[in-house]
Amino acid sequence: MKTIRLSLTTEETVPIEAERISPDQMAGLELDQIKCLEAWLGNRRITLDALFSIQVEGEAQGPESTTIVLEGDFSRVKRVGERMTAGSVIAKGNLGMHAGNNMIGGDIHIMGDAGDWLGREMRGGKIVVDGDAGNYVGAGYRGERCGMRGGDIVIAGSAGAFLGEHLCGGSIRVEGNCGDFPGAANQGGSIFIGGSTHLPGAEMVKGSIIVGGHAHMLPSFVRMEDVEMEGERFVKFSGDLVENGKGEILVAETV
């Protein structure tokens, strides 16, 4: 088991792009090599030791036995855990945009808040956020036809707009409220929103969205029968008819 601890030594105001902070990139490296990994500070190319103090404990066979612990406020650090296939990343505080981009396996635990584009286009693995998450959780990046295809994202707090846009698989669970247009252009997968939201499922063709609170529905959804689930009543909607869609939305209270 190998544990790599990174803590920020400076307080940066410009974004840091550090896609090499990932178990796959770091598992086989010695401390000195990790220190020399490249990152971008704004438009400047730097090495990780310029920004972080880094400690390594133990040995790893591969990424699956590697844990990366991030201490401090990483809200300006982007692309952590990009394309990771195994192992884990634990952020003790906040974590910046694009955490878990294209993630394939392993897990990311964010104890603070997550930035925008959390788990965008992820294919597998699990992301847990104890706080809130930004916009475009599990979405497809600009122009992409498919967002998240597999894996799980669980957010204890609230999430921003366009949650799970272009979702093609996997599941996203938000305990709190969600911004506008969750599940826009969905082609599969499932979304659970514990709180309330606005205009879910625009242009969805497949998949399901459950809203535990209230939601304002688009007029292009057909109201179906009421259903009961775990002792609670939901109104079922089908759509989006704009796309001849067969998506399913269950809402506890409609506005």
Next chain:
Amino acid sequence: MIIRGGIVYDPANGIYGEEMDLFIEGGRIAEEAAGPELDASGLLVMPGGVDAHSHIAGTKVNTGRIMRPDDSRMGTEPRNPVCRPCTGYTVPNCYAIGYRYARMGYTTAFEAATPIINARHTHEELEEIPILDKGALTLFGSNWTVLECVRDKDLAKLAAYVAWGLRASRGYGVKIVNPGGGEAWGFGANVKGLYDTVPNFDVTPAEIIESLAKANEMLGLPHSIHLHFNNLGKPGNYTTAIETLDLLKGVQASRMRQVVHIAHMQFSAYGGTGWKDFESKGPAIADYFNRHSHATMDLGMVLFGPATTMTADGPLEYANSRLLHAKWANCDYELEDSSGVVPLVYGRKMPINAIQWAIGLELALMTKDPWKVIMTTDHPNGAPFVNYPEVIALLMSRPKREEEIATVHELVKSRTALPTLEREMDWTDIAVMTRAGPARILGLEDKGHLGKGADGDVAVYNLRPDEIDPSRDHALVKAALAKARYTIKGGTLVARDGEILSAPPGRTYWVDAGVAEADANRLMADLKDKFDRYYSIQISNYMVQDAYISHPNVIRAGLQVREGEDRSSHALAREA
């Protein structure tokens, strides 16, 4: 510059794999030269590649870029001391187009379709494409003035308009896309065959094509008409293709070349009554080309993977977007044409895509004379041009084709003739289809060959033609063609082993054709009225100014060539 000891394939000059030295002096092939020497001992040497049909510049290419940020991310390369940053795969940015062609040993590429009204944009992009020599074909198939001249059977005025349109757009040749359809699409309709009437003009596609072909030959343009058939992309459209080709049999060529070049033939070689019984008619089309000599084609080969379809055939793109539930852009060019852009992915397990893939190969392999066929993917409609080495490897190796056939949809075995084809092309065939042929078809006298005075464009590949067997070593062939050992453009070494060493600007070819002053005057009176009444811009803002072409190469044609003076050409310039 001296290139020593290469095995040279220069079919235009009857050289088929001879060991020889090449000399380049003042940017041109010479009999002797001084300067640096490149060692090409035993390596494959050909003229620089020429792409006669590729969508590399203009509004629809840019629309593709705008609607596909996802594509932009597929091909990012950071800048370096020589190269500017690159993006994109199916719709690369201007810089990437130049560098990527040059890496493959290509030194010339022609943009396949530009409406006159948007030609300035096309030239702004062409200016930014490094290294390559280039040109743009101008769209004439649905322009109101063309339709009116055809209706009035006024060929002299039509020729004057073609000459003026080429001058206005700084264009190289006459492109015709789904003639009449671009106009009909303005009303949500299309023309469904050669003898369907264009709304409001009382002319048929057959009349438009025949008249433009005759006008093209009256002007003696270096290139023939360049035609995208009606009904392109529809099952059963091979009958339209053959009907159209028959229509042009009687047209007399003004130069030693074809009278019609067919763009992306693959998309018009379809049988069946619908998508369910869709099948290849590649053999029937190849047979037609084997029996006739008035037409040439480029393949428009489809390869599996992402593509961005873009064409002035607006209704076709609407159909594509509905069929595939894909993103769609549509445009209307005032009095000229329409266009559309739809991104898609060709899947090897999709029956239609697999059959399309096979048709491209059938056309190339079954047409006996390689001078009639240009190897293209109709970039980026069938596949991005960076995949040319894959096409060449498929054409040269039956084992490779068999490997591929085993992985594609099984309908390829029953609906196409590809599995039965034994032909394996040799380096002469490839040199013709990628160099000598396209240059001759376009009428580029200094391109596609290595004779004295030709442009000093040379490609040297890391392949030893005397040692390798392309049939067996197809992987080597593909890898070597993707990264030329040396690419020399106009006597400058621009790329070595895939690395760009220098990026000089290329030239832009356009054709200045003179016409009789009386015809020009009649035309200008008519155009003045059109600009006053209909166009959104003034005629003075419509013409592409010389400032937009910093390295022009103007080819003279039309009357002044015959009469030895260019008074008539000036008449057009003065009026404009």
